[in-house]
Amino acid sequence: MLEIARNTLRRIGAIGLAVLVSVAFPLLIWAAAVFCITHIYREWRALKGWVQKENLACSIDNDCPPGYVCVGGRCLPDATG
Numbered sequence: 001m002l003e004i005a006r007n008t009l010r011r012i013g014a015i016g017l018a019v020l021v022s023v024a025f026p027l028l029i030w031a032a033a034v035f036c037i038t039h040i041y042r043e044w045r046a047l048k049g050w051v052q053k054e055n056l057a058c059s060i061d062n063d064c065p066p067g068y069v070c071v072g073g074r075c076l077p078d079a080t081g
Contacts, residue, residue, distance in 0.1 A: 057073055057074065058070040058073060058074065063075070
């Protein structure tokens with residue numbers, strides 16, 4: 001593995017390697033950002049769908065998502081803020 005890196009460095013030189021790295025890092029950052037935003041959106045959509053179910057049953061407040069309380073066996077938005 002080390003020999004491959006040495007041969008590559010000799011072939012393209014330090015400047016070529018610097019150009020390659022300077023192009024790769026922004027692309028990796030954008031890929032990570034897109035992955036994170038997609039993951040957050042999917043979780044939000046799943047939570048939204050879970051909260052909007054008609055028969056969201058609960059027995060205690062901890063059964064409900066944040067911002068909701070258990071009232072009469074159903075999760076309702078917390079009116080106290």
